[in-house]
Amino acid sequence: MTAISSNLGYPRIGEKREWKRALEKFWKGEITEAQLISETDQIRLQSLKKQQDIGVDLIPVGDFSFYDHVLDTSVMFGIVPDRFNYQGGKVDLETYFAIARGTKDAVASEITKWFNTNYHYIVPELDNSKPTLTENRPLTFYQEAKEKLGIDGKPVLLGPITYLHLAKGYRKENLLELIDTFVPLYVQILEELQAAGASWIQIDEPIFGTQLDQSILLKAEQVYQQFAEAAPNLKIILQTYFEQVIHYQAISNFPVHAIGLDFVHGNTLELIEQYGFPSNKVLAAGIINGRNVWKADLEERLSFLESIRPYVSTDQIILQPSSSLLHVPVTKKLEEKLNNDIKAGLSFADEKLTEIVTLINGWNNGKIKITNAIKENRVERQQFIRASSRSNEQVKQALATLTASDAVRDSSFAERIKQQQTKLNLPLLPTTTIGSLPQTAVVRQTRTKWRKGDITNQEYDQFIKENIRKWIAIQEELGLDVLVHGEFERTDMVEYFGEKLNGFDVTEFGWVQSYGSRCVKPPLIYGDVSFNKPMTVKESVYAQSLTKKPVKGMLTGPVTILNWSFVHEDVARFTVQNQIAFALRKEVQVLEENGIQIIQVDEPALREGLPLDERKWKGYLEAAVYAFGLATSGVSNSTQIHTHMCYSEFQDIYDTIDALDADVISIETSRSHGEMVGSFEDHTYDKEIGLGVYDIHSPRIPAKEEILENINRALQIISPKQFWINPDCGLKTRSEEETIQALKVMVDAAAEVRNEKLTYQNN
Numbered sequence: 001m002t003a004i005s006s007n008l009g010y011p012r013i014g015e016k017r018e019w020k021r022a023l024e025k026f027w028k029g030e031i032t033e034a035q036l037i038s039e040t041d042q043i044r045l046q047s048l049k050k051q052q053d054i055g056v057d058l059i060p061v062g063d064f065s066f067y068d069h070v071l072d073t074s075v076m077f078g079i080v081p082d083r084f085n086y087q088g089g090k091v092d093l094e095t096y097f098a099i100a101r102g103t104k105d106a107v108a109s110e111i112t113k114w115f116n117t118n119y120h121y122i123v124p125e126l127d128n129s130k131p132t133l134t135e136n137r138p139l140t141f142y143q144e145a146k147e148k149l150g151i152d153g154k155p156v157l158l159g160p161i162t163y164l165h166l167a168k169g170y171r172k173e174n175l176l177e178l179i180d181t182f183v184p185l186y187v188q189i190l191e192e193l194q195a196a197g198a199s200w201i202q203i204d205e206p207i208f209g210t211q212l213d214q215s216i217l218l219k220a221e222q223v224y225q226q227f228a229e230a231a232p233n234l235k236i237i238l239q240t241y242f243e244q245v246i247h248y249q250a251i252s253n254f255p256v257h258a259i260g261l262d263f264v265h266g267n268t269l270e271l272i273e274q275y276g277f278p279s280n281k282v283l284a285a286g287i288i289n290g291r292n293v294w295k296a297d298l299e300e301r302l303s304f305l306e307s308i309r310p311y312v313s314t315d316q317i318i319l320q321p322s323s324s325l326l327h328v329p330v331t332k333k334l335e336e337k338l339n340n341d342i343k344a345g346l347s348f349a350d351e352k353l354t355e356i357v358t359l360i361n362g363w364n365n366g367k368i369k370i371t372n373a374i375k376e377n378r379v380e381r382q383q384f385i386r387a388s389s390r391s392n393e394q395v396k397q398a399l400a401t402l403t404a405s406d407a408v409r410d411s412s413f414a415e416r417i418k419q420q421q422t423k424l425n426l427p428l429l430p431t432t433t434i435g436s437l438p439q440t441a442v443v444r445q446t447r448t449k450w451r452k453g454d455i456t457n458q459e460y461d462q463f464i465k466e467n468i469r470k471w472i473a474i475q476e477e478l479g480l481d482v483l484v485h486g487e488f489e490r491t492d493m494v495e496y497f498g499e500k501l502n503g504f505d506v507t508e509f510g511w512v513q514s515y516g517s518r519c520v521k522p523p524l525i526y527g528d529v530s531f532n533k534p535m536t537v538k539e540s541v542y543a544q545s546l547t548k549k550p551v552k553g554m555l556t557g558p559v560t561i562l563n564w565s566f567v568h569e570d571v572a573r574f575t576v577q578n579q580i581a582f583a584l585r586k587e588v589q590v591l592e593e594n595g596i597q598i599i600q601v602d603e604p605a606l607r608e609g610l611p612l613d614e615r616k617w618k619g620y621l622e623a624a625v626y627a628f629g630l631a632t633s634g635v636s637n638s639t640q641i642h643t644h645m646c647y648s649e650f651q652d653i654y655d656t657i658d659a660l661d662a663d664v665i666s667i668e669t670s671r672s673h674g675e676m677v678g679s680f681e682d683h684t685y686d687k688e689i690g691l692g693v694y695d696i697h698s699p700r701i702p703a704k705e706e707i708l709e710n711i712n713r714a715l716q717i718i719s720p721k722q723f724w725i726n727p728d729c730g731l732k733t734r735s736e737e738e739t740i741q742a743l744k745v746m747v748d749a750a751a752e753v754r755n756e757k758l759t760y761q762n763n
């Protein structure tokens with residue numbers, strides 16, 4: 001008997017984002033549903049075939065999605081919010097996409113971060129819905145892989161404990177009962193899979209990387225007992241990831257065939273060393289990082305595996321990535337423009353699976369059998385490690401001299417805001433946007449032409465300027481108070497800085513799914529980071545030259561740049577974060593020197609990066625506050641620092657939001673229907689704040705009444721003197737028409753409330 005290799009999930013998007021293009025064509029009505037299905041079938045089957053060719057033993061099936069796997073789970077259980085008029089039975093694609101994207105009559109469901117990743121899932125709205133099994137999705141995909149490719153796949157299912165923790169619309173005290181209502185449906189899925197001849201099933205429970213009550217653990221054990229009894233021939237892998245499990249002793253004793261543990265994040269090895277591993281179970285060991293893109297050190301991984309060997313027999317292990325490969329790009333083979341030294345150090349999804357297959361051979365048959373692979377791996381890694389561009393002594397020295405006071409502004413907020421008000425003279429309830437304006441097809445196509453050399457630098461600059469000019473005029477016409485230049489020159493708020501800062505590089509095809517069809521291309525941080533030359537000044541200064549109203553300078557913050565990049569692993573993440581902050585500090589100062597009076601430093605990833613294990617929160621948050629302070633504290637009192645965060649639960653980090661000491665913060669709240677507002681009830685927040693008053697992720701134009709409701713709800717708790725009115729995130733995904741219409745409604749609503757408040761004050 002030998003051990004086997006496995007994968008937990010494969011990127012859905014195709015090597016060149018074919019999946020995204022098919023979806024967007026369908027949404028635009030350019031292809032039919034049948035064409036969408038046929039195109040995505042092809043992408044999915046190619047992905048399965050590739051994994052088969054690489055030699056992966058347990059190939060995941062059912063990890064494919066038309067939008068999001070949490071939404072897939074919801075519709076499989078008939079969990080559809082009432083506003084979509086669902087009549088029962090299998091949920092059709094129209095309803096599925098309506099939940100995800102909204103319609104003109106119904107707002108989309110909320111999206112939020114999938115654990116500590118930049119992937120967003122659709123939050124299930126349980127309310128009073130009665131779960132029913134509308135289709136056995138895992139079974140459908142299991143049968144497809146078997147019939148079309150002869151793959152005896154491993155269906156992937158989101159587990160009930162995690163699914164219900166991610167859902168809303170129920171009272172926490174009813175969770176245990178609620179779990180019981182889903183169990184029979186899961187049981188039916190498992191029974192049918194077993195009857196169809198499936199051998200394995202992966203049930204994802206990443207929630208076990210977070211702190212859970214004893215009562216939940218007990219319930220979970222009973223649930224898995226029921227699963228095991230219902231389908232005794234199905235080998236259940238209880239799969240955790242993104243963190244070491246917190247309740248290891250409890251979970252490792254659950255009555256399942258295998259326990260999947262992440263050996264990359266946290267210290268899982270220590271848990272095994274301390275408590276051992278049950279002899280009657282298989283250890284599915286995640287030993288290749290599923291969240292980063294660097295080539296593993298095969299020799300080191302093999303010797304790491306030797307530390308596990310005393311606790312398991314040779315065939316008692318499955319080797320796999322630490323998590324689904326949804327979070328890394330598909331293959332590095334398409335990267336033809338990357339510097340060779342950097343490319344040598346990379347490993348995307350396909351290359352990671354090859355590493356797993358190599359390691360399983362080494363584990364089963366001895367190191368000698370993989371000597372050549374190890375040699376090649378060593379040479380390539382050394383080529384990367386020794387690349388001369390990776391080290392920057394000057395930055396290291398500059399950072400070594402920094403102290404706590406380098407990250408704190410000169411005066412208190414109370415003092416600063418007086419000076420800022422005098423200078424900016426803004427009205428009550430100022431209106432603004434978050435930064436980006438529509439990245440139309442023309443904007444993207446022009447950038448692509450420029451990249452290909454089809455248009456010159458001057459022509460591209462001129463094109464960007466024209467867009468800035470056009471949108472400054474539109475914003476003035478709309479009556480917004482603080483304007484933005486629109487970020488037309490940026491592919492993405494992180495990738496753009498990756499193109500400009502030293503120590504970064506960018507890929508051509510290194511896409512990962514962010515939400516729905518939207519993808520991002522995280523830059524690579526391969527070495528010490530430093531400022532090269534001004535990155536945003538030209539566009540900001542040009543925009544400011546066109547108007548008397550203040551134009552915000554627009555930067556992405558150090559925590560977000562770090563979180564949304566693939567960061568080399570040679571030094572601590574916090575060190576890289578401070579290097580980025582130090583480089584941004586320079587940019588902030590240059591913007592100020594060039595007459596920009598408001599500078600926004602976005603930190604949308606700050607909450608997302610919060611460790612799953614609460615014991616690690618303090619260190620993470622302190623480092624975040626320091627880095628943000630380092631980036632923003634080098635300006636005078638009268639320069640107003642803004643920040644922006646979106647799509648996360650912020651209640652947990654209220655104190656950090658305060659400690660960032662930004663003069664103004666804008667936070668998304670519209671999809672969560674104002675839940676964040678409640679946090680301000682219990683605190684006395686003294687700085688200024690904009691709570692997003694409408695959802696930009698839906699093409700729907702908000703009604704004035706909705707915006708008024710959002711504003712008035714916030715104003716019950718936050719003083720109008722502190723409150724800003726803005727959408728909840730950037731507008732780059734919206735069309736020009738949608739943007740203008742929605743902003744018009746927003747500005748009208750703001751004017752109405754402003755007049756009411758002023759009338760009230762004057763009386």
Ligand SMILES: CN1c2c(nc(N)[nH]c2=O)NC[C@@H]1CNc1ccc(C(=O)N[C@@H](CCC(=O)N[C@@H](CCC(=O)N[C@@H](CCC(=O)O)C(=O)O)C(=O)O)C(=O)O)cc1
Pocket residue numbers: 020118439441444445447448490491492493494495514515517518519520521564604729732733
């Ligand atoms: C705020 N958000 C962000 C997150 N993470 C980031 N790294 N950046 C973010 O802004 N996480 C949380 C949220 C997620 N939100 C979004 C919102 C929108 C997108 C998005 O629209 N992504 C685009 C890709 C953007 C991009 O870089 N485009 C390139 C064009 C590349 C291209 O497709 N070119 C075409 C030719 C042009 C054409 O015909 O369209 C080609 O080569 O074929 C660019 O602008 O140059 C997306 O399309 O998915 C992501 C996350």
Ligand SMILES: N[C@@H](CCS)C(=O)O
Pocket residue numbers: 434435436437493554602604644646729730731732
């Ligand atoms: N300034 C960015 C922030 C997005 S989170 C934008 O507007 O797109």
Ligand SMILES: [Zn+2]
Pocket residue numbers: 434604644645646728729730
């Ligand atoms: Zn945002």
